[in-house]
Amino acid sequence: MSEIRTVRGMRDLMGKEMLVRNYLIEQAVQVFRSFGYEPLDSPVMELWETLSAKGGDEVEAETFKFEDKGGREVGLRFDLTVPLARIVATNLHLPKPFKRYAIGKAWRYDRPQAGRYREFMQADVDVIGASSPAADAEVVLVALEFSRRVLKTNYIVRINNRKVLKGLTEIAGVPDDLAHECFRSIDKLDKIGKKGVLEELSSRGISKESSEKLLDAIELRGNGLDVLDKFAELLKESEIGTEGVEELKFMAEIFEETEVSSLVEFDMALARGLDYYTGAVFEGRYLGKPALGSIFGxxxxxxLIERFGGQPTPATGISLGIGRLVDVLIAMGETDGLESELQVFIAPLKRPMVRYAARLANEFAKADVTVEFDLMERSLKKLLALSDSKGARFTVIVGPRDLEKGQVSIRNMETKDTVLINLEDAVEYVSSKL
Amino acid sequence: MSEIRTVRGMRDLMGKEMLVRNYLIEQAVQVFRSFGYEPLDSPVMELWETLSAKGGDEVEAETFKFEDKGGREVGLRFDLTVPLARIVATNLHLPKPFKRYAIGKAWRYDRPQAGRYREFMQADVDVIGASSPAADAEVVLVALEFSRRVLKTNYIVRINNRKVLKGLTEIAGVPDDLAHECFRSIDKLDKIGKKGVLEELSSRGISKESSEKLLDAIELRGNGLDVLDKFAELLKESEIGTEGVEELKFMAEIFEETEVSSLVEFDMALARGLDYYTGAVFEGRYLGKPALGSIFGxxxxxxLIERFGGQPTPATGISLGIGRLVDVLIAMGETDGLESELQVFIAPLKRPMVRYAARLANEFAKADVTVEFDLMERSLKKLLALSDSKGARFTVIVGPRDLEKGQVSIRNMETKDTVLINLEDAVEYVSSKL
Incomplete structure (x- = not known):
């Protein structure tokens, strides 16, 4: 019994936090379904051959990897994208576009810190098989509609395009093989400032001249098509950069048709960490406290799907960080009304009454009324206090004398009125009053 | 790219199977909440110290166990009871009874076979802190109400009590240290028959005389209080046996008050595999095809909670085998109406129309209307056929000429009627017709 606790960096969820998470998942499912996405689930572990196909140096260091009893290397998934890519690569008959949502846990062997856990829950939508920037816009609209429902206000999405960044490095004269390193430094602008980025670029072997060109550009950000005209002007000499700006413009035109346009910020400094992005990248931020970093991305x-042996397949997607949003909603205090209200508490007064209490509980539950009956053989006084503290609307008191006449007492906990009702009419009576 | 597939014994869930699983979980949550259970979630992995505290020889052989990068031994949970016991043992402030539900995956390194996977999903309810058999009866009522909702018919629950079995071994003269071995053999009566059980008992070192006494008894089974009178008569010389029968009678009295009584079979041969049961044991069976064994137990x-360093705490619970029920419902063909109906398909006729299609899709989704818009720039003919094959109720056609007048065409896919509607009135128009 030396150590009875959770695994480091992981947490139990109960009480209010759990209710908030269930609420967030319900809302996400509603939005995902409205936008025509279908559910998919995959095992929590994948063969190491699959997980490592995603590439990136950090995959191995960050993965819970182990050998199963058959000596085969497996690992817990670190996101929901790798399983999707595997499924798409190996199921050639999927209709395109294939729009799926997935809600599940993923695991990373990170350093645990505030708002970051080694086990976390994500809710993803992805569109497979559509190259149009309309698909990128759609997954952003999904994330924004979800954010509107659960946060109401205080959130934005920042958007950029890897082709824009590639064009930028071309213009700045950064060698091709340093481009990705360069993106990683640029992405840190908000965290480490211009000076920090400059130092990192220099340490990565990028010339002072290139670095300064980059730094001039990466502060370009703003709403709408105007800022994209500036992107275009800056990148007019780069074919790939211009292509990236065109894709962003297509997205911007869609957003301009909706009321979310003011929530969308095009940001030349946004790169996102993963190596495998090829076009649009997006990141949602909650602007209130606690400042927890991105809430979706x-x-x-x-x-990517080719890396799993699949056909060349365009794909885009977005992932909602459910765990962080739990913390945000708790901090906002916007959690009233999430607890399922106890509607009826049943108080059997003696052991032989328990069977009638259980019978009534069963009938109430069948009628979708939330009910509990006392399992502890407590006194009436204690039971009424308990029913009150649980917020029950009605207490049904099953006593021997009433029961001899086939009746139970039903107490309205608000008005304190008590009526005698035939046992078989109790559910109908209470249901009509709820 | 040598191996791109799922880990052995695990499966992806998509399409109809996934919709069925979501339906089962929704129904389970509804029933659990109605009976006053609150949700709880825990990490998928536990420290090995925790997992091994449950005891039993097979734990290590059946667990996905590994060392994390810090050299600490951890394992994937093999059920949802161990995490609960850990939480109860370490959270001394939980109000009693603590009634929690949990829905999640668990993992066992079993031999994969039909209907059995190494990753499986369970939905559990447990009552912590109540010693009354009413709590045992309640969790059975929960499982039966869930079964009623999803299966309608063709299921029963078998119930026994470990004290009854203990009494039986006393009466039969089986040595104490062989009692659990003996339970395991008895439990196999349905699988291997009387002759098989006799052979097993003999091989476990139980005398012929004892074995024959056991075999006479374990065929006792049936509905209601009558069969329990036979249990009582048989065990009248055993104090613990008599106590067990009294507990079963308390449960039977509760069931007799409800309409589930005919679904409850008291069965002297039911033992259930786990070593840690101390009182009532229950097992639900689906009686139709496919014969998949138990559907809850x-x-x-x-x-158990003491084994995790907690206070002595009575506890009882039941676990629904969601994965098996998915297979049952698919086999029953009772899966119509689970697919979320696509209500509106939006067909933009040219690329510049896509932004209006996206705008409309966003507005429909905000109004909880299930909608998709074309992301592939297909022709009208193809789009109408697609909309039809997806079962959409309406197709909104966004064409350049209509749009010049601020209008879109809305086609009722059933009647084939098409009307011209102002862009801003489209959502209201369609919503009013759904």
């Missing part, structure tokens, strides 16, 4: 990954 | 485990 994603992007286009047109070459 | 559980029992009372009054000493």
């Amino acid at each position: 994603g992007g286009r990954y047109d070459h | 559980g029992g009372r485990y009054d000493h």
Whole structure:
């Protein structure tokens, strides 16, 4: 019994936090379904061959990897994108576009810190098989509609495009093989400031001249098509950069048709960490406290499915960070009304009354009325206090004398009125009053 | 790219199977909440110290166990009871009874076979802190109400009590240290028959005389209080046996008050595999095809929480096998109406129309209307055929000429009637027709 606790960096969820998470998942499912996405689930573990196909140096260091009893290397998934890519690569008959949602846990062997756990829950939507920037816009609209429902206000999405960043490095004269390193430094602008980025670029071997060109550009950000005209002007000499700006413009035109346009910020400094993005990248931020970093993020990954042996397949998707949003909603205090209200508490007064209490509980539950009956053989006084503290609307008192006449007492906990009702009419009586 | 597939014994869930699983979980949550259970979630992995505290020789062989990068031994949970026992043992402030539900996956390194996977989903309810058999009866009522909702018919629950079995071994003269071995053999009566059980008992070192006494008894089974009178008569010389029968009678009295009484079979041969059961044990069976074994099971485990360093705490619970029920419902063909109906399909006729299609999709989704818009720039003919094959109720056609007048065409896919509606009135128009 030396150690009875959770695994480091992981947490139990109960009480209010659990109710908030269930609420967030319900809302996400509603939005995902409205936008025509279908559910998919995959095992929590994948063969190591699959997980490592995603590439990136950090995959192995961050993965819970182990050998199963058959000596085969497996690992817990670190996101919901790898399982999707595997499924798409191996199921050639899927209709395109294939729009799926997935809600589940993923695991990363990170350093645990505030708002970051080694086990976390994500809710993802992805569109497989559509190269149009309309698909990128759609997954952003999904995330924004979800955010509107659960946060109401205080959130934005920042958007950029990897082709824009590639164009930028071309213009700035950064060698091709340093481009991804360069993106990683640029992405840290908000965290480490211009000076920090400059130092990182220099340490990565990028020339002072290139670095300064980059730094001039990466502060470009703003709403709507105007800022994209500036992107276009800056990148007019780069073919790939211009292509990226065109894709962003297509997205911007869609957003301009909706009321979310003011929530969308095009941001030349946004890169997102993953190596496999090929086009649009997006990141949602909650602007209130606690400042927990991104609440959703994603992007286009047109070459990932090939890495799993699949056909070349355009793909884009977005992932909602459910765990962080639990913390945000708790901090906002916007959690009233999430607890399922106890509607009826049943108080059997003696052991032989328990069977009638259980019978009534069963009937109430069948009628979708939330009910509990006393399992502890407590006194009436205690039971009424308990029913009150649980917020029950009605207490049904099953006593021997009433029961001899086939009746039970039903107490309205608000008005304190008590009526005698025939046992078989109790559910109908209470249901009519709820 | 040598191996791109799922881990052995695990499966992806999509399409109809996934919709069925979501339906089962929704129904379970509804029933659990109606009976006053609150949700709880825990990490998928536990420290090995925790998992091994449950005891039993097979735990290590059946667990996905590994060392994390810090050299600490951890394992994937093999049920939802161990995490609950850990939480109860370490959270001394929980109000009693603590009634929690949990829905999640668990993992066992079994031999994969039909209907059995190494990753499986369970939905559990447990009552912590109540020693009354009313709590045992309640969790059975929960499982039966869930079964009624999803299966309608063709299911029963078999119930026994470990004290009854203990009494039986006393009467039969089986040595104490062989009692659990003996339970395991008895439990196999349905699988291997009387002759098989006799052979097993003999091989476990139980005398012929004892074995024959056991075999006479374990065929006792039936509905209601009458069969329990036979249990009582048989065990009248055993104090613990008599106590067990009294507990079963309390449960039977509760069931007799409800309409589920005919679904409850008291069965002297039911033992259930786990060593830690201390009182009532229950097992639900689906009687139709495919014959998948138990669909739910559980029992009372009054000493488990102590094994995790907690206070002595009575506890009972039941676990629904969601994965098996998915297979049952698919086989029953009772899966119509689970697919979320696509209500509106939006067909933009040219690329510049896509932004209006996206705008409309966003507005429909905000109004909880299930909608998709074309992301593939297909022709009208193809889009109408697609909309039809997806079962959409309406197709909204966004064409350049209509749009010049601020209008879109809305086609009722059933009547084939098409009307021109102002863009801003489209959602209201369609919503009013759904």
